[in-house]
Amino acid sequence: MSELAATVGDTMVLAKRSLLRIPRAPDLVLAFTVQPIMFVLLFVYVFGGAIQTPGYDYVDFLMPGIIVQTVGFGGFVTAMGLAEDLKRGLIDRFRSLPMSRSALLTGRTLADVATNVFSVAVMVAVGLLVGFRFTTGVVEVLAGFGVILAFGYAFSWVFAFVGLTASSPESAQSLGFIAIFPLTFVSSAFVPIESMPSWLQGIAEVNPITITVDAVRGLFIGTPYGNDAVISLLWSLGLTLVFAWLSVTRYRRAVTR
Amino acid sequence: MAAGAVASCRPVNPELAVEATELRKSYGDVVALAGVDLAVPAGSVLGLLGPNGAGKTTAVRILTTLLPPDGGRATVAGLDVVADAVALRSRIGLAGQYAAVDENLTGFENLEMVGRLYRLGRGAARGRADELLERFELTSAAKRLVRTYSGGMRRRLDLAAALVADPPVLFLDEPTTGLDPRSRRGLWETIEARVAEGTTVLLTTQYLEEADRLADEIAVIDRGRVIARGSADELKDRVGGERLEVELDDGLAVERAVAALSPMADEAPVAQDRTVRLPVRRRGGAIAEAVRRLGEVHVGIEDITLRRPTLDDVFLSLTGRVAEEEASTEEEASAEEARRPQEVAAP
Numbered sequence A: 001m002s003e004l005a006a007t008v009g010d011t012m013v014l015a016k017r018s019l020l021r022i023p024r025a026p027d028l029v030l031a032f033t034v035q036p037i038m039f040v041l042l043f044v045y046v047f048g049g050a051i052q053t054p055g056y057d058y059v060d061f062l063m064p065g066i067i068v069q070t071v072g073f074g075g076f077v078t079a080m081g082l083a084e085d086l087k088r089g090l091i092d093r094f095r096s097l098p099m100s101r102s103a104l105l106t107g108r109t110l111a112d113v114a115t116n117v118f119s120v121a122v123m124v125a126v127g128l129l130v131g132f133r134f135t136t137g138v139v140e141v142l143a144g145f146g147v148i149l150a151f152g153y154a155f156s157w158v159f160a161f162v163g164l165t166a167s168s169p170e171s172a173q174s175l176g177f178i179a180i181f182p183l184t185f186v187s188s189a190f191v192p193i194e195s196m197p198s199w200l201q202g203i204a205e206v207n208p209i210t211i212t213v214d215a216v217r218g219l220f221i222g223t224p225y226g227n228d229a230v231i232s233l234l235w236s237l238g239l240t241l242v243f244a245w246l247s248v249t250r251y252r253r254a255v256t257r
Numbered sequence B: 001m002a003a004g005a006v007a008s009c010r011p012v013n014p015e016l017a018v019e020a021t022e023l024r025k026s027y028g029d030v031v032a033l034a035g036v037d038l039a040v041p042a043g044s045v046l047g048l049l050g051p052n053g054a055g056k057t058t059a060v061r062i063l064t065t066l067l068p069p070d071g072g073r074a075t076v077a078g079l080d081v082v083a084d085a086v087a088l089r090s091r092i093g094l095a096g097q098y099a100a101v102d103e104n105l106t107g108f109e110n111l112e113m114v115g116r117l118y119r120l121g122r123g124a125a126r127g128r129a130d131e132l133l134e135r136f137e138l139t140s141a142a143k144r145l146v147r148t149y150s151g152g153m154r155r156r157l158d159l160a161a162a163l164v165a166d167p168p169v170l171f172l173d174e175p176t177t178g179l180d181p182r183s184r185r186g187l188w189e190t191i192e193a194r195v196a197e198g199t200t201v202l203l204t205t206q207y208l209e210e211a212d213r214l215a216d217e218i219a220v221i222d223r224g225r226v227i228a229r230g231s232a233d234e235l236k237d238r239v240g241g242e243r244l245e246v247e248l249d250d251g252l253a254v255e256r257a258v259a260a261l262s263p264m265a266d267e268a269p270v271a272q273d274r275t276v277r278l279p280v281r282r283r284g285g286a287i288a289e290a291v292r293r294l295g296e297v298h299v300g301i302e303d304i305t306l307r308r309p310t311l312d313d314v315f316l317s318l319t320g321r322v323a324e325e326e327a328s329t330e331e332e333a334s335a336e337e338a339r340r341p342q343e344v345a346a347p
């Protein structure tokens, strides 16, 4: 067996392990189903009347934003899982096995892609029920999902690093939220950035979440998006490379305790 | 020291399954290993015995490629733990100090996963999982999530995971800590069966009974150094002749008893709770003399026995020495005696 094939095999074994866990933990099932539904409904019905999005229904404006936010958080399972593996000594076991040195991380982040696909499907279904419509072609819509999943994957690697660095599973989760929450709110995800104070607009404009949301919005409902899709993909690639390298380096030295 | 001489033979000795020379490791200011030599002949069992913080786990982590040493070198199954780490991992099994099993998988899924990661292939991994669950009496719990397992069941599953690939060298870090006596004996039998089939085992333990039963050779490690090594019998001989063990009826009288009994031995008596142990020079009359001496200082005796030394004696006399010097000297002991005359117990 070539080393690459073996690495892929190890990754699959460990991705399966991560996925098996989800239906067995009721809180995770809620996190992947009820939470996104709740977000869509709350935003549409609570903020929908208050936020002005000239030329578009708020639900059409909102859906790309809320989907990007959700996949951005999707990697928290990786952060929590890795922190738990560290705490329970499983990292020691894995590191003593002849498996690929990155497989635990590629396995977990790959499992996140699967759960992100699931969450996105749930949200799109709920969105369609409350009035969201795609107004572009099939190719654009598919490209939009590609941009979303790439972005979610990149953030899984950020979370992987957080999970290996945090002192406990609980702090891994809250560290992740502290990092991502302000990022999603200081972006075009929920409100047009023109409505923010000007100093905040400057931050929001360079925020990769804004770029990604604008790209997805353009690909789903036809707003102008310039090069945002390409720039978003470059962000995802860059974050993935940097945090994969950081995480694998950290994993190789990680010891329980 | 004979074993030390073996370990310092520089060329890799194919007869040795584990060979470590001058291993050093520090965590910041904490010196965990201060130059440890180990030599485990293939097919034998080395017991690494030591108190908390002695460096046992650190040694195991270095030998299982988890941690690079700061200095020294080690080979396992003829492979260098640093340079040949990748090749080495398929030849070792590790059961760490804390059961490393996935709570959210079933027992079967845990073993299957480990088998796949040893690259056994799906069918082989499943077959092996069933076989090991059977051997460790976990078949009826095979389909249950591990988070519903008892501590002993987890430990057994953890050991089973270490055996998945039938590795020629096994590392077991305190394998029976937290097990009830029946499970402990079961585990010992499993380990003995592996050794009978030719597996080399390095196990750490705080239980002398365990080292006595399983280990061909014992290395006593304290504060990052090997302070004694040899077979259980050799170590017991080193501690010398018969041991007198006196259980007092009053724990507060221990220091007086130690002072009264110390002229009978070359070595200072060791006290633990209400029990005082000492090696005695002559067997004949030892009990009578001890009873008389304790009677003179009015210390009551609950039980008194004369026996061959156990590894406990070895352990306490080797690792307790420094602590003893730091603790009560004889003056302090007699000062104590003067302060508390009310504790005199009628024999």
Ligand SMILES: Nc1ncnc2c1ncn2[C@@H]1O[C@H](COP(=O)(O)OP(=O)(O)OP(=O)(O)O)[C@@H](O)[C@H]1O
Pocket (backbone or CB within 6 Å): A255, A256, A257, B027, B030, B031, B032, B050, B051, B052, B053, B054, B055, B056, B057, B058, B059, B097
């Ligand atoms: N990751 C770490 N960071 C800092 N210090 C550590 C670390 N691991 C171990 N130590 C220290 O190194 C020393 C040796 O620890 P080690 O775990 O090897 O002991 P041990 O013999 O296994 O003890 P125990 O019987 O308690 O398991 C101890 O003083 C411990 O506090």
Ligand SMILES: [Mg+2]
Pocket (backbone or CB within 6 Å): B056, B057, B058, B097, B173
């Ligand atoms: Mg230990």
